[in-house]
Amino acid sequence: MKIKGFQKLTLIDYPGKLASSIFLFGCNFKCGFCHNPELVLKPSLESYSEEDILNFLEKRKKYLDGVCFTGGEPLMTLDINFVEKIKALGYFIKIDTNGSFPEKLLELINENLIDYVAMDIKSSKEKYSEITNVDVNFLDVQNVVQVTPSNTIHFGASQNPNKPHFSECGKIHGFYDLEESIKLISNLPDYEFRTTILEEYHDIAEIRKILEWLNKTSGKKIKRFVLQGFKNHGKLIDSKFNEEKNTSEEHLLKLKKIAEEYCDNVIVRV
Numbered sequence: 001m002k003i004k005g006f007q008k009l010t011l012i013d014y015p016g017k018l019a020s021s022i023f024l025f026g027c028n029f030k031c032g033f034c035h036n037p038e039l040v041l042k043p044s045l046e047s048y049s050e051e052d053i054l055n056f057l058e059k060r061k062k063y064l065d066g067v068c069f070t071g072g073e074p075l076m077t078l079d080i081n082f083v084e085k086i087k088a089l090g091y092f093i094k095i096d097t098n099g100s101f102p103e104k105l106l107e108l109i110n111e112n113l114i115d116y117v118a119m120d121i122k123s124s125k126e127k128y129s130e131i132t133n134v135d136v137n138f139l140d141v142q143n144v145v146q147v148t149p150s151n152t153i154h155f156g157a158s159q160n161p162n163k164p165h166f167s168e169c170g171k172i173h174g175f176y177d178l179e180e181s182i183k184l185i186s187n188l189p190d191y192e193f194r195t196t197i198l199e200e201y202h203d204i205a206e207i208r209k210i211l212e213w214l215n216k217t218s219g220k221k222i223k224r225f226v227l228q229g230f231k232n233h234g235k236l237i238d239s240k241f242n243e244e245k246n247t248s249e250e251h252l253l254k255l256k257k258i259a260e261e262y263c264d265n266v267i268v269r270v
């Protein structure tokens with residue numbers, strides 16, 4: 001776990017709480033419009049020590065309510081012992097995630113270590129690979145017949161036996177179980193699914209597809225959905241987004257109306 005950023009006070013990262021934010025390095029996705037490209041691509045950034053952060057949090061526990069873990073993708077490297085130490089100081093814990101590490105998420109849930117999860121939903125299933133710049137496959141587990149100890153996977157008739165497939169270490173290439181994360185998160189008392197809106201990608205049809213997918217996967221209406229405006233700070237992973245405009249409030253409000261057909265609590269963050 002490499003801590004590459006520490007914000008001592010944030011009024012916006014943890015809804016309703018005064019919090020600190022801890023930024024962890026590394027991400028398995030490479031979204032072209034990533035808001036924190038240095039945390040995805042630049043391991044040479046200065047590191048913060050766990051001890052210094054724990055000392056700070058110990059001193060400020062009377063004044064701060066929560067701690068957010070963000071990144072990058074925090075669940076890729078998050079040290080659960082570190083979270084336990086922060087939780088033991090009495091802090092609420094929020095995790096930002098892209099949803100591709102459901103096992104780690106489940107471990108944190110089972111240990112009662114998290115109070116709020118915000119999962120980024122990049123797009124509808126069809127556009128995930130295009131947006132994240134990695135080969136994201138969605139496996140229809142109903143069609144998986146058997147996984148053998150020799151790390152081969154057998155599919156039902158409708159699956160292509162070559163893609164996705166197991167690597168030598170037993171991982172399925174390109175398979176990120178985002179839907180397992182959606183199910184876990186939608187059963188938590190407090191959470192949000194959020195989409196960063198790029199006008200070129202996220203139109204009314206796309207928002208309908210996203211919310212239909214979320215509700216279908218979670219088996220109910222999701223509790224909270226956030227439409228987050230894209231802000232072009234000029235430092236982006238993929239230069240094709242360099243000219244992308246900031247999302248207009250008008251576009252966000254138009255999408256909000258549609259999203260409210262599927263979710264009772266839709267929030268716009270400009």
Ligand code: SF4
Pocket residue numbers: 027028029030031033034035036037040071072073098120
């Ligand atoms: S925006 Fe994409 S690349 Fe950037 S941290 Fe989030 S998931 Fe990773």
